[in-house]
Structure formats: structure tokens, C-alpha cells
Amino acid sequence: MNGAKDMSDARRFTHRSIAQSVVDHGIDTMFGLMGDANLFMVDYYVRSCGGTFVPTAFEGSAVLMALAYSHVSENMGVATVTHGPALTNCVTALTEGARGHIPMVLLAGDTPVMNPQNLQNIDQRELVKVTGAGFEQMRAPETAAHDIAHAFYRAHVEKRPIVVNMPTDFMWREVVHEKVVFRAFSAPAYVPEGEDLDEAVGMIASAKRPIILAGGGAVGSRDKLIRLADRLEAPLATTLKAKGLFNGHPFNMDIFGTLSTPAAYDVIASSDCVACFGASLHHFTTDKGALMKGKRVVQINDTVAEVSKNFHPDAALVADAGLTADNIVYWLDEAEIPPSGFTKELDMMSLTGYPRGQAGKAKPGFVSYVYALDRLERILPKDRILTTDGGRFMTEVWCRISAPDPKSFLVTANFGSIGLGLQEAIGAGLAAPDRLVVLFTGDGGFMMGGMNEFNTAVRLKQDLIVIICNDSAYGAEHIQFLDRKMDPGLAQFDWPNFADVATALGGQGICVRSDDELEVAIKAIETRQCPLLIELRLDPNDVPRMRL
Incomplete structure (x- = not known):
């Protein structure tokens, strides 16, 4: 033929x-x-x-x-x-x-x-x-x-x-060959009726200090959730996977749970009701249930398997996040429920942001991790796609490095693995070729899964910045040895110079061992012409603990 x-x-x-x-x-x-x-x-x-x-x-x-x-x-x-x-x-x-x-x-x-x-x-x-x-x-x-x-x-x-x-x-x-394409039905889940809805609305309506929490299953319902929060005068928060959803809203507390700022954590603990939309309420979100004590919890999720998967709420609705938010507003208005006034009690300036890192605090040959993150947050283009690998470093990145919206934020920690970040960064770059992709990865993660694909990014001529947080160790294991006053030597590694490796693979590599070298790297960000790798040399004994 x-x-x-x-x-x-x-x-x-x-x-x-x-x-x-x-x-x-x-x-x-x-x-x-x-x-x-x-x-x-x-x-x-x-x-x-x-x-x-x-x-x-x-x-x-x-x-x-x-x-x-x-x-x-x-x-x-x-x-x-x-x-x-x-x-x-x-x-x-x-x-x-x-x-x-x-x-x-x-x-x-x-x-x-x-x-x-x-x-x-x-x-x-x-x-x-x-x-x-x-x-x-x-x-x-x-x-x-x-x-x-x-x-x-x-x-x-x-x-x-x-x-x-x-x-x-x-x-x-x-x-x-015959063309076969099946329509994938995407109608939102139903808006519930009956006693479960009455209970959920009653809990929210009677709350004096309510919070609206959005998870990954609610990212398409931003405006409807904001309308509900404004009607209740309730602050907004997200799970990690919905990071960036409420950017720009005056009462956005950002991430809810173990990644909250200390002041936001206290506000969450003092609330009396949390209405959760599209969230499975993982124990990082609830701090193993501690943040849900003493309050009513209403969970709305369009997937029945996610309801009560990790936490049993006081009321649960298998329903679409946006439609349910609209429905709750309707019944609040019908019953002429007054706003809670909770947001009027809050000083939002004190709830967001973490203590800034200071220059000149690291030992010779190293750069301060927190200072470097804060400096990079200020200089990196805002319309970026943020990708993070797994590892000891990741929680500080999630707290200090912003993403424009949940679609522009990739968390590769669903399985608790390391070494997945660079591959996802490349895929993200191909999905949005006109946007910069920024990856934060650890030294162990880069050696495991990044080294063999960095050249793929070079071949594809991608606009990619890889920031390696190099503490010359498997950091999570290193700190466990220290906590038990044991020798951490088996968790430490004499890695190659990653900046040199990146250059050899066809990209541009810069090693940062001081505040001055960090400024050199920042200038390279502004003039980049190919995939850029910035290696932050970190003191393994001076990296913040994981916030989980």
C-alpha cells in the first residue's frame, strides 16, 4: 500500500x-x-x-x-x-x-x-x-x-x-481509520437541597468569625467565593494547591494551615467557622486537626470521595463550589443575615508576609537562604510560572515566592518525591512558551531528576531559570541526624559544581556563595539568553526547618 x-x-x-x-x-x-x-x-x-x-x-x-x-x-x-x-x-x-x-x-x-x-x-x-x-x-x-x-x-x-x-x-x-471523539461532560455538580444544605447555611449564617477557604477544586470559582466572603465580611485563604487564587483581595490571608504566617495562624485558630470549597482538608491544611478545634467546619466538594477523606466536617455538601457559594449568598440575603464584621477586626498588614532575611548573616562561602529568597521574590518577573521540587527547602519557597494564580503554580509533592521539578518546568514552558518558568529545586532533587533533562530545556531554547538550593546534603535526613545528636555525615554529599555542569550542558550557570555573587546572578536574570541555572550555596546547618 x-x-x-x-x-x-x-x-x-x-x-x-x-x-x-x-x-x-x-x-x-x-x-x-x-x-x-x-x-x-x-x-x-x-x-x-x-x-x-x-x-x-x-x-x-x-x-x-x-x-x-x-x-x-x-x-x-x-x-x-x-x-x-x-x-x-x-x-x-x-x-x-x-x-x-x-x-x-x-x-x-x-x-x-x-x-x-x-x-x-x-x-x-x-x-x-x-x-x-x-x-x-x-x-x-x-x-x-x-x-x-x-x-x-x-x-x-x-x-x-x-x-x-x-x-x-x-x-x-x-x-x-475513523475519527472518534467522545464529548467529556463537564456540567457542574448539582446544588443540594434539604437538611444538609440547611445545616451548612445555618452554621455559616450564625458564625461571628467565619473564614472562606478554597482548595484546588475551587480555582474556577474565584469571583463567586469572593462575593460570598464580602457578603459575610470574612477573610479568604487557600490551600497550597490554590496558592495565588485571591491575589489582590484586601482580606486575602494566603495559605491556610502549617504554612500560614504566625499571625494568620492565630486568626484562623480564633475563628468559629470555616467554609471549605474544593479542599480535601489534608493534615497540612488543618495542622493535623488542631486548626479545626472549637469551630464549625463546612466542606463543599464536587467529588464524593474527597468529602471526609482526611477530616470529618460538621456539614458536607457534594456540590459545585461556585454554584453553592451563590446559593449560600441567596439564602443569607433571603433571611436578611447581617455581615459578621470579622474583617473589621483584622489588621491585614500584620497577617501577611514573613520576617525578611538580612544580608551578611551567612558564614563565609555561603549565602543566607531566606535573604536570597526575599531578594529573588523582588526581582523575578511577576508573570512567571512557579515550579517547585520536593525536599527540605520547599516550604520556605512556598511561603516567600509568589505565583500569579494557581494555574501558574506547580507543586510536585503529591507523592512526597524529590527529583520531579525540572521535568514539570519543561512541560509548563511548552504549554506557555511566551512566559518565564522558574524552578526551585534542591541539590539532591536536581541530581536525581534534573541533571538528565536540563539539556532538554537547552535544546528547546526555553526561557527557564533553575534555582538550586544546594546544602550539599539530603537536608531532611541531615536535620534528623542532628536532632538525635548523631553524625550527619552519611546524609552529606560532595556534589559537582552545578553551575559548571549547566554551562557544559549548553545553558548558563552561576554559583552564588556571597551576597555580592547573588547580585551578579540577579543581573544575569535580566540579561538571560538561554536556560539559566543559579546555584545557591547554603550552610546545611542554617536552612530553616520545614513548615509541615
């Missing part, structure tokens, strides 16, 4: 039908690594469908880039890997996506059905199940387009990664 005839009568090989199915869903960018089971599909996607393929150095990186692409853009992130060890290399990334409720599709090859003795053969369904991601088996060559479409549908409605299992021996089978 020649190529022209293949395109004219819609007959084509399965690998071509798979590629065309991806394009049928409006996907113009795919991340991945090629192998036996997907190389022909990728080739056709690029050469005949006009798609962009972003090759990664490690399979898990492709999944992470696709997750970030989904988070930042309005499009579905798509990645592809081959079978066996390629898929096992994606386990951490898939778990990160599943726990973060991020939709994406992974096209994973599988070994030939007719060759069970293949060295790379494993039970891929069972492997995917343990990550929390969904599994979609390609049933036959003839169903390829349907199976791909169903995977996209499931990713949308289930809000998690879906892995499509594609046996290698299907790829060169001849099929007739």
Missing part, C-alpha cells in the same frame, strides 16, 4: 491510526521516548500529522512534562513510552499525577501478544493499578481509534492519568 492511497481511502496501519487519533483530539505536542512499540506511531505523528514530539532522556520525565502541560494549558497532556522497563520507569510520575488529580494520557507499548517469553514482558495492567492511574487496553487493531478516544474521555472525567496499553504486534496491521 503506498502512502497516497493510504490517505485517500482512509486505510492505514494501526500505528498511523493511533497517531491520527491523537491529532483528532487537537493534540499538537507529545512527550516521550521511542522504543519497539511506539517508534512508528511517533514517526507518523511528526512527519505526516505535523505534530511536535519532545524527546526526553528518561521515560518518567515524559509523563511529568505531560502532567505540567495539562495543568498550565487548556489541552490534554500526552506522553508515550514503549513497554516493560519503560513503563516501570513511569511509576513515580504516574502516582504523582494520580494523587494530584491531573488528567493526561500515556500511550504505552506492550510486548507482542504472541510472544509471552519476551524479556520485557510484565503484567502492565497490575503495574498501572498500584499507581492509582487508569488502564485502558487496546482491544484490537480495529478498535484503536475508539480505545484512544475512550482514554481521553476517561482522563477528562476521572481527573487522573490514563494509560493506553498498545501491543507491539498490532502496529503494522491494516485498519480503516
Whole structure:
């Protein structure tokens, strides 16, 4: 069969039908690594469908880039890997996506059905199940387009990664391609009625010091939640994942929980009601329940599995955040409930912001971490996408470095892993190529997952700033040894000079060991022409403890 005839009568090989199915869903960018089971599909996607393929150095990186692409853009992130060890290399990334409720599709090859003795053969369904991601088996060559479409549908409605299992021996089978796209229904959850609603409204209406808390499930309801807060004269706060949602509002207390400022923490503790929208109330948010003592808690979430998942509220509604906020305002007005007056008691200047770091406080050869963060917050462009890796350093970054909105903030700590940040930063950059992406990562995290992908950012000519918080140790372990008066030597590492490595990989690297060198790095931010890596040399004994 020649190529022209293949395109004219819609007959084509399965690998071509798979590629065309991806394009049928409006996907113009795919991340991945090629192998036996997907190389022909990728080739056709690029050469005949006009798609962009972003090759990664490690399979898990492709999944992470696709997750970030989904988070930042309005499009579905798509990645592809081959079978066996390629898929096992994606386990951490898939778990990160599943726990973060991020939709994406992974096209994973599988070994030939007719060759069970293949060295790379494993039970891929069972492997995917343990990550929390969904599994979609390609049933036959003839169903390829349907199976791909169903995977996209499931990713949308289930809000998690879906892995499509594609046996290698299907790829060169001849099929007739038909465009199949399933509508992903997105109608908001119902507005509840009955006793549960009456109880929830009653608790909120009778509160003297209410707080409106928004989580990741409420980021699309900003204006409606502000309307409710203004009606109640209640301050606003967010969980970590909704960071930046209420920027600019005069009564925004920022992050609620263990990451609050001490003054905001005291205000939260003194409140008598918290109305939580789109939040699962993780123990970091509630400070293991301490912040919810002595107050009524109302939880509104459109996913029943998230209600009472981590904390049992006094009233719960399975409903859309925005619609419910409007409904509560309606009943407050109908009953002529007066505002609480709580915001009139608050001095917002004292509730936001942390004590500033001071220059010249670090030992020779190091820079003060807090001072460096405060200086970077002031100089980095405000319309940035902020990405953070996991590790000891992260909570101070979350508190001191702002993000313009939740879509511009990527937390790679859903699975408690390190080494995921740079990959997500690259995916975010491809989703928003006109914006600067800033990544904060630790030295251990960069060695684990960043080193092998920094050159990917260089090849893509991305506007990326990587800030490595280098305390020459696995910091969380280092401090545990010190707390028990033990030798922390096993947690310390003599890493290479990361600035030199970045330059060798084609970027620009700057090592910061003093306040003066920090100013050199700041000038480099303003004149950057390629991916820039700033290595902050930190005293491992002078890094603030995690705020968790």
C-alpha cells in the first residue's frame, strides 16, 4: 500500500491510526521516548500529522512534562513510552499525577501478544493499578481509534492519568481509520437541597468569625467565593494547591494551615467557622486537626470521595463550589443575615508576609537562604510560572515566592518525591512558551531528576531559570541526624559544581556563595539568553526547618 492511497481511502496501519487519533483530539505536542512499540506511531505523528514530539532522556520525565502541560494549558497532556522497563520507569510520575488529580494520557507499548517469553514482558495492567492511574487496553487493531478516544474521555472525567496499553504486534496491521471523539461532560455538580444544605447555611449564617477557604477544586470559582466572603465580611485563604487564587483581595490571608504566617495562624485558630470549597482538608491544611478545634467546619466538594477523606466536617455538601457559594449568598440575603464584621477586626498588614532575611548573616562561602529568597521574590518577573521540587527547602519557597494564580503554580509533592521539578518546568514552558518558568529545586532533587533533562530545556531554547538550593546534603535526613545528636555525615554529599555542569550542558550557570555573587546572578536574570541555572550555596546547618 503506498502512502497516497493510504490517505485517500482512509486505510492505514494501526500505528498511523493511533497517531491520527491523537491529532483528532487537537493534540499538537507529545512527550516521550521511542522504543519497539511506539517508534512508528511517533514517526507518523511528526512527519505526516505535523505534530511536535519532545524527546526526553528518561521515560518518567515524559509523563511529568505531560502532567505540567495539562495543568498550565487548556489541552490534554500526552506522553508515550514503549513497554516493560519503560513503563516501570513511569511509576513515580504516574502516582504523582494520580494523587494530584491531573488528567493526561500515556500511550504505552506492550510486548507482542504472541510472544509471552519476551524479556520485557510484565503484567502492565497490575503495574498501572498500584499507581492509582487508569488502564485502558487496546482491544484490537480495529478498535484503536475508539480505545484512544475512550482514554481521553476517561482522563477528562476521572481527573487522573490514563494509560493506553498498545501491543507491539498490532502496529503494522491494516485498519480503516475513523475519527472518534467522545464529548467529556463537564456540567457542574448539582446544588443540594434539604437538611444538609440547611445545616451548612445555618452554621455559616450564625458564625461571628467565619473564614472562606478554597482548595484546588475551587480555582474556577474565584469571583463567586469572593462575593460570598464580602457578603459575610470574612477573610479568604487557600490551600497550597490554590496558592495565588485571591491575589489582590484586601482580606486575602494566603495559605491556610502549617504554612500560614504566625499571625494568620492565630486568626484562623480564633475563628468559629470555616467554609471549605474544593479542599480535601489534608493534615497540612488543618495542622493535623488542631486548626479545626472549637469551630464549625463546612466542606463543599464536587467529588464524593474527597468529602471526609482526611477530616470529618460538621456539614458536607457534594456540590459545585461556585454554584453553592451563590446559593449560600441567596439564602443569607433571603433571611436578611447581617455581615459578621470579622474583617473589621483584622489588621491585614500584620497577617501577611514573613520576617525578611538580612544580608551578611551567612558564614563565609555561603549565602543566607531566606535573604536570597526575599531578594529573588523582588526581582523575578511577576508573570512567571512557579515550579517547585520536593525536599527540605520547599516550604520556605512556598511561603516567600509568589505565583500569579494557581494555574501558574506547580507543586510536585503529591507523592512526597524529590527529583520531579525540572521535568514539570519543561512541560509548563511548552504549554506557555511566551512566559518565564522558574524552578526551585534542591541539590539532591536536581541530581536525581534534573541533571538528565536540563539539556532538554537547552535544546528547546526555553526561557527557564533553575534555582538550586544546594546544602550539599539530603537536608531532611541531615536535620534528623542532628536532632538525635548523631553524625550527619552519611546524609552529606560532595556534589559537582552545578553551575559548571549547566554551562557544559549548553545553558548558563552561576554559583552564588556571597551576597555580592547573588547580585551578579540577579543581573544575569535580566540579561538571560538561554536556560539559566543559579546555584545557591547554603550552610546545611542554617536552612530553616520545614513548615509541615
